């Protein structure tokens with residue numbers, strides 16, 4: 001099979017996403033007063049409405065509708081004031097009603113968009129075949145200094161409800177194949193769910209991954225869901241088709257269902273792009289089907305041939321009156337919008353003088369935001385001066401630490417934001433080198449001591465005493481007269497040798513910046 005880079009030279013991938021998000025922060029279900037609780041005893045949170053018993057009447061959850069309107073406003077959607085709930089045929093035991101209540105052609109939120117900044121290695125998936133210059137635009141992408149911005153349309157966000165959960169007993173690994181019987185837990189049935197559908201505007205697996213990450217950050221900021229991909233409260237379906245470069249019409253798409261991590265979303269789509277190219281280049285045909293990405297085997301397998309919209313038998317729910325949102329309601333929700341990640345990044349650039357790159361990567365994760373905000377508050381008047389090294393600390397050392405382990409909680413970790421400020425202050429004063437700063441960072445976490453104490457104990461403090469450094473330089477120059485001659489004769493690369501000798505003489509504790517400056521002035525006389 002060709003690599004994705006090879007495939008994308010001849011083919012363009014057209015990718016769309018459907019993202020399901022459970023509104024886990026709500027108290028109760030979508031159409032009844034049953035409590036929402038993950039991991040409760042099976043069937044302890046059910047009632048006639050969510051079990052679909054005859055005569056039970058649903059009542060929409062106002063807080064759930066506030067949540068979806070928040071999501072719509074945060075993703076630049078138009079809020080549709082007049083909508084209806086529909087019944088969608090659903091014949092499977094995990095939904096006792098035999099239909100799912102959802103929305104029809106008009107959803108609460110329509111016609112939104114998100115802009116994605118793509119940089120680094122991931123940007124190459126689209127940039128290596130593009131010859132756009134900085135500032136130039138083509139289709140939905142604008143080239144920037146360190147990558148590009150993709151403008152991704154959002155078709156709609158609609159409200160629906162989740163199904164219950166089946167547990168199959170007797171088969172292997174809880175699968176239905178070989179099971180002797182199945183149990184059903186209706187606690188999850190009727191959980192408010194929002195589904196966001198994008199336009200087919202994504203062109204690479206990296207863009208799909210970034211879109212999901214950005215959306216997750218927005219939903220977390222809004223506080224409408226815990227967005228746990230492991231527990232399934234946030235999940236994505238990705239569809240992808242190929243067309244020859246320059247072609248306008250779409251190819252046949254396949255769909256990957258229930259992707260539960262950013263990496264699986266990227267890798268599953270990348271595999272599917274390569275597989276489709278192979279089939280098409282051998283003269284074969286792509287079938288519209290749902291496929292399953294198996295990360296352990298690194299391939300996709302067919303699950304089922306796609307059903308068409310007609311199979312769902314959608315019709316307006318006669319138990320639920322058409323829903324009218326007032327301007328007053330929409331404005332009251334708008335007033336609750338918190339500072340969103342893009343706005344926060346803009347503020348970091350403006351107030352702290354950070355680069356766009358640093359600002360947008362800081363807001364990608366909650367722990368980097370928490371650290372940076374708390375550290376800047378602790379730095380007080382020096383916040384702007386120390387912002388750049390604090391951002392570096394968050395994006396490099398703290399991120400590497402979190403990626404290697406369980407995460408970090410700034411309320412209980414020994415590496416408090418205050419100690420972060422103390423560490424970058426030592427660095428800014430040239431008291432320690434950046435290499436030593438990494439050692440201090442690790443030691444603070446291990447030993448739960450202040451950075452200054454660690455520097456003191458380990459004798460790390462850099463010598464910045466000009467007189468002391470000059471004395472060492474004089475010794476080094478006097479011991480190497482031949483090298484001094486060569487340097488003065490034009491071999492300026494020898495400066496590295498002199499710095500090395502001085503550092504050696506000072507047991508690595510000389511301030512390298514000062515040594516360089518003083519050496520240069522002595523040698524260039």
Ligand SMILES: [Zn+2]
Pocket residue numbers: 029032033034045046047048049050051190
């Ligand atoms: Zn209920």
